[in-house]
Amino acid sequence: MRVDWEIAKRGWRRYAAYPWATAAGVFTNTIFGFLQAYILLAVYRHRTDVGGYDARDAVTYVWLVQALLMTVYIFGWTELSQRIRDGSIATDLSRPLDPQRYWLAFDLGRAPYHFLFRGVVPFVVGAIVFRLHYPTPLHALLFVVSLALAVVVSLGVRFLYNLPAFWLLDIRGVLVIAITVNLFFSGMVVPIAFFPHWLGRVAQALPFASALQTPVDVWLGQFTPWRIALQAVWAVVLLLLGRVVLRRATQKLVVQGG
């Protein structure tokens, strides 16, 4: 446990070391937030309700997504695949610490940093300019739980799409496809409430929604408890799957350079 804590602190510090990158990211998230908010508001000139979202919910969704997308690291993470590609994974495997546990601890240190420093400012800007929906205390509490689960689910997904590097070395193609599917089905580009009914049902069941749309819907109070349970299920399933694939890969691993 102590070792996990130390690793988590490194995860935090890694990103805290680049304040300008954080500031630039906040600026960009804010611009995208405005663009998307106005686009969705244009839909509400003709309607008052879309899939249970009124205009205020839709705008709140936009700012929550901009606030959370770095917390759940949606744009792709390749550190593991790079270590596989350059052979450093051999060192990692010889350590008395499981790589998956290492990255999970690291990510659980990184996520709070991104939540506080990448998330809060864009959301506050959005809250100043637009009228947003705020949760009840109970929903706020559940939101924190749901967000923590979302980070684990997201790491589970990211860990899995990095592992093909053991077989392919260059995973750019895999990565692009994984990120694209992730962006769309997580509800980042358009809220899942806007999807056609059948597609929405499919998207809700997939792990990607558990990594972003679910905490947003918990904030909005538009959820049933089973969706949080589903997040927990996906977290466990994805982490187990990651372990199985990692074990298969290391059994045949030949590190380059002998």
Add this chain to the structure above:
Amino acid sequence: MVDAVVVWSRLVGAGIRSQLQYRMSFALDFLGSFLIAFLDFLAVLVIFHNTPRLAEWSVHEVAFLYALSSICFALTDLAIGHLDLFPQLIRDGNFDILLVRPRGTLLQVISRDFQLRRLGKAAQGAIVLVYALSSLHVDWTVSRVCVLAASLVSGVVIFASVWILFACIAFWTVDGGEFTNAFTYGGNFLAQYPIDIYGAWLRRFLAYLVPLGFVCYFPALYILGKRDPLGLPHVLQFLSPAVALAAAFVAGALWRLCVRRYRSAGG
């Protein structure tokens, strides 16, 4: 100028040949690029699943804007998208190497890479264009064809100028890459939708001052024969080439200024 083109095409040609060496990887990259673009457009269709019109624009009209912006942005990205890696060049000191070579620094930075797979995105834009035009019944006069052709060229020049302009931030901080993204990827996102839906202050800043409205909104009004919901002067619909030239001039001037004042991190 001719010399610059020759150097650029040699370097880019070498880059293309090297990318085609790994066929499988290239095919997957191209496919990935295409797929990412396809899902991107799916977002537009999902929005129109919920409303027949976005403000006063139909799905085919928005698709037209989307296609023009995407094609221009994909071609810009193809040619200079690796400016995203420019901060790295400053950080590791390799920019200094370019300074001692007998060619312009901008030319050298731009010709360092050429990501052929990004044609996948342009291909998707072309398909969306066909989809849009299939039910728009545009009256194709000579002047409309000319405006379309001119807007494709000016669109690329505007996007490229904006990209170079905001890439200059790397001369001050190498961690500002995301800041540039707001205007490049953000600019493409903005231009894909009709600018009359945005708040007035955002439009003044990102559509006129940073002239992203001239990438496709104004030319599209003319081509589609659509009344401007913003009620702006008609002449703006023909100004894209002039705006593009001005943007290129500003970007070039700022780049030269930055290079002149540049001090290497190596001290």
